[in-house]
Amino acid sequence: MSEAAAEVVRAMIVDGRLAGGERINEVRLSGELGLSRTPLREALSGLVAEGALIARPRLGFFVAPLSLNEFEQLYDIRPLLDPEALRLAGVPDAKSLARLERLDHQIATAHLGEHAITLDDEWHFALIEACPNKVLLELIASIMRRTRRYELALMRETEHVHRANAEHARIMAALRARDLDGACAALKRNMQSGKVPIVAWLKARDVARKVGKWG
Amino acid sequence: MSEAAAEVVRAMIVDGRLAGGERINEVRLSGELGLSRTPLREALSGLVAEGALIARPRLGFFVAPLSLNEFEQLYDIRPLLDPEALRLAGVPDAKSLARLERLDHQIATAHLGEHAITLDDEWHFALIEACPNKVLLELIASIMRRTRRYELALMRETEHVHRANAEHARIMAALRARDLDGACAALKRNMQSGKVPIVAWLKARDVARKVGKWG
DNA sequence: TGATTGCATACTGTATACAGTACGCCGCAT
DNA sequence: ATGCGGCGTACTGTATACAGTATGCAATCA
Numbered sequence: 181m182s183e184a185a186a187e188v189v190r191a192m193i194v195d196g197r198l199a200g201g202e203r204i205n206e207v208r209l210s211g212e213l214g215l216s217r218t219p220l221r222e223a224l225s226g227l228v229a230e231g232a233l234i235a236r237p238r239l240g241f242f243v244a245p246l247s248l249n250e251f252e253q254l255y256d257i258r259p260l261l262d263p264e265a266l267r268l269a270g271v272p273d274a275k276s277l278a279r280l281e282r283l284d285h286q287i288a289t290a291h292l293g294e295h296a297i298t299l300d301d302e303w304h305f306a307l308i309e310a311c312p313n314k315v316l317l318e319l320i321a322s323i324m325r326r327t328r329r330y331e332l333a334l335m336r337e338t339e340h341v342h343r344a345n346a347e348h349a350r351i352m353a354a355l356r357a358r359d360l361d362g363a364c365a366a367l368k369r370n371m372q373s374g375k376v377p378i379v380a381w382l383k384a385r386d387v388a389r390k391v392g393k394w395g
Numbered sequence: 396m397s398e399a400a401a402e403v404v405r406a407m408i409v410d411g412r413l414a415g416g417e418r419i420n421e422v423r424l425s426g427e428l429g430l431s432r433t434p435l436r437e438a439l440s441g442l443v444a445e446g447a448l449i450a451r452p453r454l455g456f457f458v459a460p461l462s463l464n465e466f467e468q469l470y471d472i473r474p475l476l477d478p479e480a481l482r483l484a485g486v487p488d489a490k491s492l493a494r495l496e497r498l499d500h501q502i503a504t505a506h507l508g509e510h511a512i513t514l515d516d517e518w519h520f521a522l523i524e525a526c527p528n529k530v531l532l533e534l535i536a537s538i539m540r541r542t543r544r545y546e547l548a549l550m551r552e553t554e555h556v557h558r559a560n561a562e563h564a565r566i567m568a569a570l571r572a573r574d575l576d577g578a579c580a581a582l583k584r585n586m587q588s589g590k591v592p593i594v595a596w597l598k599a600r601d602v603a604r605k606v607g608k609w610g
Numbered sequence: 611t612g613a614t615t616g617c618a619t620a621c622t623g624t625a626t627a628c629a630g631t632a633c634g635c636c637g638c639a640t
Numbered sequence: 641a642t643g644c645g646g647c648g649t650a651c652t653g654t655a656t657a658c659a660g661t662a663t664g665c666a667a668t669c670a
């Protein structure tokens with residue numbers, strides 16, 4: 181039950197119903213979710229560990245604000261982890277390659293940006309799911325969760341969706357040629373390029389904030 | 396208060412007072428710690444997120460058992476993260492280098508194994524503390540916390556302490572020569588070598604377990 | 611008029627009470 | 641003797657009540 185609550189609250193944060201910096205009113209939120217404060221607080225504590233919330237003693241829980249620094253630092257970690265996971269996983273078998281192709285096709289035809297982001301994460305996870313290091317996979321998944329907020333926020337405000345199909349294609353081509361090193365290198369570049377548009381948006385947004393303060 | 400409880404319970408797990416696989420009796424433990432179940436449960440939930448505990452619905456919290464698989468996977472991640480953190484941090488300044496030397500000296504003369512382990516972690520953290528990517532540092536710190544259980548358990552059972560001073564010396568030499576790449580490479584080797592004795596011990600231990608089951 | 615202090619309110623953090631469930635034990639039947 | 645079923649106990653999960661504190665507002669004084 182508190183696990184379900186964590187799921188719901190995480191979704192509320194990720195999709196922006198709970199805005200960055202907002203203070204969480206436990207009494208009201210527990211009422212809205214139809215449970216009492218105790219399990220809600222356990223869920224919120226878990227989200228603190230995930231980095232989605234910040235707990236300030238005597239003040240309660242706050243939604244972690246979107247921070248350019250945090251985002252850049254998070255995104256700089258994936259180029260370290262994903263290529264290594266792919267290297268450990270090896271070239272996917274025919275079945276997995278087919279699944280990756282299907283996902284790519286779905287991404288290309290996805291109309292909703294949110295859906296495209298989910299599919300992109302699925303694609304990256306399918307790429308490395310054979311990796312025997314499950315701790316590494318869990319780490320990657322947790323970073324995916326933490327960055328999804330940023331990707332969704334960008335999408336909501338700009339309608340821009342980062343179409344990575346060309347990069348996916350390069351990775352797939354290397355895999356079909358059984359060139360694991362080449363695929364890892366292409367994956368690393370793919371991870372690095374995803375960062376650019378969001379950083380640009382966050383910087384513009386921060387500037388807008390400052391102007392807002394002056395005005 | 397629940398934060399303090401988390402600290403205490405974490406220490407109890409790390410130093411073995413709460414053994415791997417053990418079930419946690421919330422009522423008794425809350426009594427021992429002098430608080431009520433509510434804040435204790437929040438602390439335990441946090442430890443679940445850290446990987447120190449496992450929550451099984453309707454059964455409560457269990458201390459995560461020592462697992463050869465988890466340990467190998469955790470330790471295989473540090474050679475990815477630490478060298479990159481060092482690369483981003485750059486060659487430490489003179490003051491930091493002096494501190495690293497002091498720590499090395501303390502490690503060499505440390506008689507208690509537990510103290511040596513703490514000092515080794517301190518050394519590795521001091522090495523990369525200038526890294527601007529704080530998320531990466533936090534990740535490394537969390538992996539340190541998760542592996543410390545294993546290192547302490549090994550130490551308790553075998554009195555063996557992995558003396559990494561020779562490897563530290565190689566890293567320091569490279570840094571003094573301002574050879575960042577060389578230092579990163581040496582650090583990577585250092586991270587990989589730390590794994591060996593503990594893996595050997597865990598394997599022997601698992602075999603002993605099986606024999607125990609037969610006997 | 612502006613600043614400061616006291617107060618009221620609302621919210622967090624903790625304790626406790628209660629309900630529901632898992633597990634062990636004893637009795638019974640085969 | 642062994643397997644099975646019912647029961648009691650103990651523990652988890654949730655709700656709620658209470659205490660302590662932060663915050664906003666108003667009133668008073670400079």
